[in-house]
Amino acid sequence: MKYELKIAGLFLSFLSINLFNSCKKDKSALPGLPTVKTLTVTEISYTSATSGGNITSDGGSPVVSRGICWDTLFEPTVNKCRTIEEGGSGLFKSNMNHLTQNTFYFIRGYAVNSVGIGYGKQENFTTLSGKQPGKVSDIEGNNYDTIVIGTQTWMKENLKTTRFNNGLPIPFVPDNQEWYNLMTPGYCWYDNDLNNNTTLGALYNWYTLDSASNGYRNICPIGWHVPSDEDWIILSTYLGGDTVAGGKLKEAGIIHWQKPNFGANNETGFTGFPGGCRDFDGSYHASGSYGFWWSSTEFVIGGALCWYLSYDNGGSYSYGRFEQDGFSVRCIKDKPGGR
Numbered sequence: 001m002k003y004e005l006k007i008a009g010l011f012l013s014f015l016s017i018n019l020f021n022s023c024k025k026d027k028s029a030l031p032g033l034p035t036v037k038t039l040t041v042t043e044i045s046y047t048s049a050t051s052g053g054n055i056t057s058d059g060g061s062p063v064v065s066r067g068i069c070w071d072t073l074f075e076p077t078v079n080k081c082r083t084i085e086e087g088g089s090g091l092f093k094s095n096m097n098h099l100t101q102n103t104f105y106f107i108r109g110y111a112v113n114s115v116g117i118g119y120g121k122q123e124n125f126t127t128l129s130g131k132q133p134g135k136v137s138d139i140e141g142n143n144y145d146t147i148v149i150g151t152q153t154w155m156k157e158n159l160k161t162t163r164f165n166n167g168l169p170i171p172f173v174p175d176n177q178e179w180y181n182l183m184t185p186g187y188c189w190y191d192n193d194l195n196n197n198t199t200l201g202a203l204y205n206w207y208t209l210d211s212a213s214n215g216y217r218n219i220c221p222i223g224w225h226v227p228s229d230e231d232w233i234i235l236s237t238y239l240g241g242d243t244v245a246g247g248k249l250k251e252a253g254i255i256h257w258q259k260p261n262f263g264a265n266n267e268t269g270f271t272g273f274p275g276g277c278r279d280f281d282g283s284y285h286a287s288g289s290y291g292f293w294w295s296s297t298e299f300v301i302g303g304a305l306c307w308y309l310s311y312d313n314g315g316s317y318s319y320g321r322f323e324q325d326g327f328s329v330r331c332i333k334d335k336p337g338g339r
Helices: 002-028 178-180 198-199 229-238 242-254
Strands: 035-038 051-058 063-069 092-095 104-112 117-119 123-126 135-137 144-149 152-155 290-300 301-312 317-324
Touching: 035 104, 035 117, 051 063, 051 104, 063 092, 117 229, 152 229, 229 242, 229 290, 229 317, 290 317
Parallel strands: none
Antiparallel strands: 035 051, 051 092, 063 104, 104 117, 104 123, 135 144, 144 152, 290 301, 301 317
């Protein structure tokens, strides 16, 4: 009898141990929250930015959706602002839009599985500032919207004046052969059509803005000047560099655009057309596709630097062109005490 009780006791002990281990095993197999790493914020603009995350573990249950959430308050959640991307593990990228200019935001990546929502480590960023100080008028009374970009104030429209700011006229040169032979100031309208004045502004050869060629006159309003290549570089650098600056200029409205797929969201609602150019031989090209803007910087005799943007990407590029070419002009405000 004692032997039988001993056997029964051993059997119950064995059963208890296995049940305990089974419970431990089942408990450890239960899924948990996914693990997310928040990516650094990039492509910061006035009203948009890009981030994303890396799902390093799904927690034992498939991730059904993921994205980023943001707020002006600490530790943002999906209950406020968020993006929603397809589920899955690994890296993902997500874009934040409709942000407020010059605003500090907190951001976290998140992932959702059957257990709940897992959040990544918090990051932060500040959107760019694009204050609107008002308008400026040229010598002929044409009004231009302006915008502050970083430490600079720019016109948001192409110059269209036909006079220097001392009132003297700039020669109008529609003839191709005369344009080709011109080594002094001259301007034209694209395709010699005065109706292009409103949307495109005027096209000027480089001699029109070069003080040594134009008798030390200025085509910009008093207190403003044609930007140097250094001025353009400062602008491009502030906006994140050559590869993205063009798209941000379009988005901010300093470069009016109407072509699609130009590399940035035009959330400010400013539209128009890039002004194209007039080559040194008098022919017109690229209106609606490319914009060219003079700098005041000469890099070789007969050649000066310009900046151009294309409809099909967000870059902003500098290169040299003949001084007889006709390009658009954007003026930049003088700094206190000089340029």
